[in-house]
Amino acid sequence: MKRVPLYAAALGFIVFAGFPFYWMFITAFKQNRDLYVGAFDTRHVPWIFNDPPTLEHVRLLFGQTDFLRWVANTLLVIVAVVIITVALAVPAGYSLARLVGRWGGRLGMGIFFTYLIPPTLLFIPFSRVIALLGLQNSLGALILVYPTITVPFCTWLVMGFVRSVPWDIEEQAMIDGYSRLAVIIRIAPRLILPGILTVVVFTFTLVMQEFVYALTFISSVDRMTVSLGVPIALVRGDVYHWGSLMAAALFTSIPLAILYNLFIDRFIQGFTMGAVKG
């Protein structure tokens, strides 16, 4: 009985978190008449299907836009940026936490500050660099620019994470037969795996939702990412194709939600492992 408030609170959060998904869902499958009639008819109930559902918006999204192309582009950029970020940020964060003396922390802070410079300030100089490299209007531009956001932040993130993993275990491995280098290559990654997964999730999220740089560097429709292509193609002047917009949001967010939930289990496992007496 004491748990009633707890469940009530949990229910509240579920509704709060689930409502956008529900709204996306019914909007994506509602007929236009059902969507817009509320403006004239005050007795219209907006959160149910008043007319039978339709696939019209989905058909528009897949048939008349390059949605699948954008998804493929986005995945390509994500894979490339995740690889670059993990390859740079994990070793950097590890060494800042473990190998550098008192300067490690300050250097880490310095790197973190570069993350705080907003893209709106940086995109002009970046566009010069991109032009110089001949990467205008190509995914290469995004693959080059996104790590400038992810690497500093993730370096800092990994640094914090490595600090929280006791060094004892790595020293033990050095006594048990590994060299320092072998420990770094073979032992440490497993110990900081939850940190690495966090980096992947962060990078993933950033690339999925980034808009400013994509808008600056990409002009051809077939080279756009989802976050750019969808609003460009489905907001025509002041006409919002709400049904198709929501369908696009639905089809990108549901795989993401599933993916994150898979990861979250690993995080929790990672953080509660009984590595040392605690």
Added chain:
Amino acid sequence: MSETSAGVEIRQLHKRFKGGDHDAVDGVDLSIRDGELLVLLGPSGCGKTTLLRMIAGLEHPSAGEIYIAGRRVDQDVPPRARGIAMVFQSYALYPHRTVSGNIAFPLEAAHLPRAVIAEKVRWAAELFGIAGYLDRYPRQLSGGERQRVALCRAVVRDPQVFLLDEPLANLDAKLRNTARDELKRFQRQIKRTTVYVTHDQVEAMGLGDRIAVMDRGKVRQVGTPHEVYEDPVDTFVATFLGQPPMNLVEQPGGGGRTLLGFRPEHLLPSDHFGDREPLHPIPLIVRRVEYLGSDRYVYGTVEFAPDATVIAKLPANIGRAIPEEEGGRLDFAVPERALCHFDAQTGARVRR
């Protein structure tokens, strides 16, 4: 597999950490004999862990030499090649490996054949009574069980020297007693040189073949538990060992240059001693009596040094009739042979 064990020789070892203003280890000379269990004992921050980590090769000495089995190791022998096994205070188990995976870890690192590894793991697990837990993860074990896993992992390496850093510190008092007993028995059995760090004097006295008492980076005294307890070289060792510690009072008529030291258990009613025993009378003015079951502690002062608190530890069967009220004067004495004299300035023992 080494047939014989080997000693550790430490010469003029110094360690100053970067940015530190004093040496954490300050000129230690120590010779740890083949097969003995040497306890490094000292208060928190005296440099025990630092000394142990330098032997292990996890910390580079600022100066000095370390020899293991006659081979100089401090310059360029990495930890994995020193023939040592170490148990950290935290146990440092690999969280994502099972108990058997943890114990097998150093053997896998040495690329031993699988069958040999499995056999050794079973042998060690049975030795420490954790054979039933081999498939569990460290997070599913109690502190005592984790400690045994860490010890197993150390013994399967068959090292020349064991280095143990407060391995029992995380256990509760009861478990600590049994674990201590097991450890001692085990060490007797395999007869490997062992360096054992603790700040717990009871542990040190109970375990050590010899004890090295450390203070502020220096080794003050090395000796058997009996020697360091009965025959301390200075006031630090005298007061660090013993519960309650040795009483120190100014010697009457010594001009304040000499301190008189005697253990609480030697301060007894004069009539308790035999007639032939040469006695040093210490008349005690009672302040408080503490009843502790098997013992009573009498807290008081002496006339010739009224500032110092003096404690007498009376076994339950002695002096049952002594008056316990405050201010009462007791006719106590210490046998001459149990008296120590110290220089009041330097704290060093003055022998006569």
